Amino acid sequence: MKALLTRPLTLTLLTAALLTGCAGPTTPSPTPDPTPTPTPKVARVELNSASLLLEQGREGQMIQATAYDDQGRVLNVPITFESSNPAVIEVTASGAATARTVGSAQVTASVQGVHSAPGIAASGVLQSGVVSIPASKVLRAPTFAEGVTPFSVGSTYTVVLKDVAPTAGKLWFSRAPDGSPVQGRVLSSRAVPEGTEVTLEIVPLPTLFQQLQVDETVRVPSQDIEFTAQTRAAFDIRPLGDGQFEFRPRAQGVAPSGLQALAFNAGPFRCSGSLPEASVTLGRPTFTLNAGNPTFSLRLDLPLLGTKRLRVLYSANPSLRVTSGTHTLNANFNDKSLTCTMREAVEAHFETFGLGLVAKMRPGLHLGGSYGSGRRTLSAVGSARATVHMGFDCNSDSGCNNLSRADLGTVQGTVTLGGSGDLLRAAHNLEAGVFLDTTLAVGLVVTELDVLRFRSGYRAALDLASLDTQVNSGNGAGYRIGTFNDVDAFAAVRDIVNTLIGVNVSGLPEIHIEGPGVRSPVISSATRAGTTVTVQLDPARVNFFSVTSPFSLGYNVKAVQLLRRSATGSVTVLDSVTPTSGATTVTLPAPLLMPAGSELFVTVVPKVLDLMPVGTIRVN
Structure with missing residues (x-):
């Protein structure tokens, strides 16, 4: 797995980005050696293109993959390929892909029981005016100007081709030798020593395809x-x-x-x-x-x-x-x-x-x-x-x-x-x-x-x-x-x-x-009538909640207390009442006579975090 931004990545098709395959790897003939050498152990296998876009009916487009050992060294070993949906995208064991019908499939490469992460292959039908350029005529990968976001709609790039006569305004679809897409509207062209350098503009996929369907989930x-x-x-x-x-x-x-x-x-x-x-x-x-x-x-x-x-x-x-x-x-x-x-x-x-x-x-x-x-x-x-x-x-x-x-x-x-x-x-x-x-x-x-x-x-x-x-x-x-x-x-x-x-x-x-969470109960009002103090609790705050559940888990009032503050500022608890579960109205007995300069207050002792009373207010 490569780290982020270590090699060109495209955003043009998200899961089926416009990355097309190129010629498959070749295995050189082994040199005769009288001493047998151990088979190298494969640590990982990677598809060279994470996705492949095919033209319906097109055959023989090659998929590439690379095998590595546990030191990150490239191994020259046979790699086999497989399609999750051969009826749509058929892939031979050697990696030749054929687009049978419109749709998508996941392609994996494997060797010695080690499998690559799946790539997405999709098959579509081009619009009637789109020119399909043979990949063999594309000499170099697309080159974007500095500061241009590659493969985003409206971005422009250049590519070099041979034996092609570009026409301004035409829509093209092909691939470069490295598998990157060559698609878009032709803007201009000029002769270069290798052939013809063409400038194209990236266009949305519906401009290129009249039919394209991808429906895949990859873990x-x-x-x-x-x-x-x-x-x-x-x-x-x-x-x-x-x-x-x-x-x-x-x-x-x-x-x-x-x-x-x-x-x-x-x-x-x-x-x-x-x-x-x-x-x-x-x-x-x-x-x-x-x-x-x-x-x-x-x-x-x-x-x-x-x-x-x-x-x-x-x-x-x-x-x-x-x-x-x-x-x-x-x-x-x-x-x-x-x-x-x-x-x-x-x-x-x-x-x-x-x-x-x-x-x-x-x-x-x-x-x-x-x-x-x-x-x-x-x-x-x-x-x-x-x-x-x-x-x-x-x-x-x-x-x-x-x-x-x-x-x-x-x-x-x-x-x-x-x-x-x-x-x-x-x-x-x-x-x-x-x-x-x-x-x-x-x-x-x-x-x-x-x-x-x-x-x-x-x-x-x-x-x-x-x-x-x-x-x-x-x-x-x-x-x-x-x-x-x-x-x-x-x-x-x-x-x-x-x-x-x-x-x-x-x-x-x-x-x-x-x-939802745990909330302290609060007192809405506290009024005195004669020798009775009536306390109204906020009904939305008398129950408490867990930090993970939207359901009420219990009554969060342990006691309601009546307090007296003296003229010097000292506070004394006069009485404490334990209300019935769910109660929003609580009454407490109040003293008939009060020392000069003193006042009454009420407070709540909650069940959750009962170390300190909360919601203290003055009695009116």
Whole structure:
């Protein structure tokens, strides 16, 4: 598996990119040797073109593949080929492909029981005005000008041919010796020593094909995942099986000089916010990544009559666990915040359908608010899980529909603060959480586009204070603990869709989901009539929820208390009532006579986080 952007990749057909096969490999006759040599062991096999577009009825187009040993050396061994649907795309064992009818198939290469990742082969019918140029007349691969996105609609390139008389305005379809597509509208030509240099403009597929149908789902095997050189330099990566990988930070000084920045500003994290960077040290955490066995599904219909349609879907269930150990906060936050995200993403690379794909995962921590002074310790463990279901469904009449589901899972984490001071007395507007920033990107020859971006996280917003503080400051305290997902599922599909079926995409929404979570109960009102105080609880806040379930799991009121504040500011609990489950109205007995200057307050002791009463308000 090649890393992203290491060789030209095209976006013209997404899964069935306009990559056509070229002459197959030849095996030289072995030199006689009286001493038998052992057969080289094959470690992996790769198709030289991730996809193949054929003209219906065309025979003998060769598919190529290369075998490698475990050191990455090319092996000269016999390779066999196979089609998943011979009735549509027939492939001989030697790799000669014949397009029998309109449709698609998956092609694999194998040797010694080792199989390549599948490539997509598609067969279509050209429009009547398209000229099919024999591949033997194409001398060089397409050359795009610097800064031009290759194989996008409207981009221009040059190619050199022999024995061809180009006519401006004509539509061409062929392939170059390296298998890359030669297609589009002829703009101009000029004589060169080798033959004729032709300038063409890339056009949408419906301009070339009157019929083209692709309907394939390909599983990207976890063993084909690779990681960036920087990630591998900073971490010892150990496969755990079943698509899981463990990342352990290398000892300081082992990483090359370019990675020494990982040793400061919270270790491997980059931190930003209003809190000084020197105030926190997050150390060198360990990660465990499960790529989630991703799959890609594509359906492309260009019928002779009817609506052009494109449907693309990416599905995976990645998870990432970060164990950060115990670290130190050296300053009072004083309503400041800090967000730390891993510097170098843990990247899972895939290459299929003629595309280079990479899932970038960056775990992080967020802290904020005000919670006392002095030195505190922080222990952070996060576990991120997300069901990534990203896709779009487009046609020329109605634009694109969003197929991305909002079930991007949860991130669960534990953030524990300790050290000097009484946290519960000093915490105000405390925010703590862990999150996973994820980007699914597609690589082209000269650029990289974000196809999907989302941040999935676990967030706790806490406003805690002692009863004295709540009563005297008028801040009733409270909390909310739950999950969140922010999704931009269409960061780069506009150019993809325009390339494939010529549709301009607009109005595709972003998705923001606040998952159900634990919320503190609150008091709506408290009124006194004679010797009775009537307390009304917010009915939407008396039940609590888990961080993963939308269902009510229980009544979250342990007790309602009546408080008295003296003229000097001291607070005394006068009475406490345990309400019946589900109650939203609670009554408490009130004293007939009150000392001069004193006032009554009520507060709630919740069942979840019952260490500190919340929602304290004055009785009217």
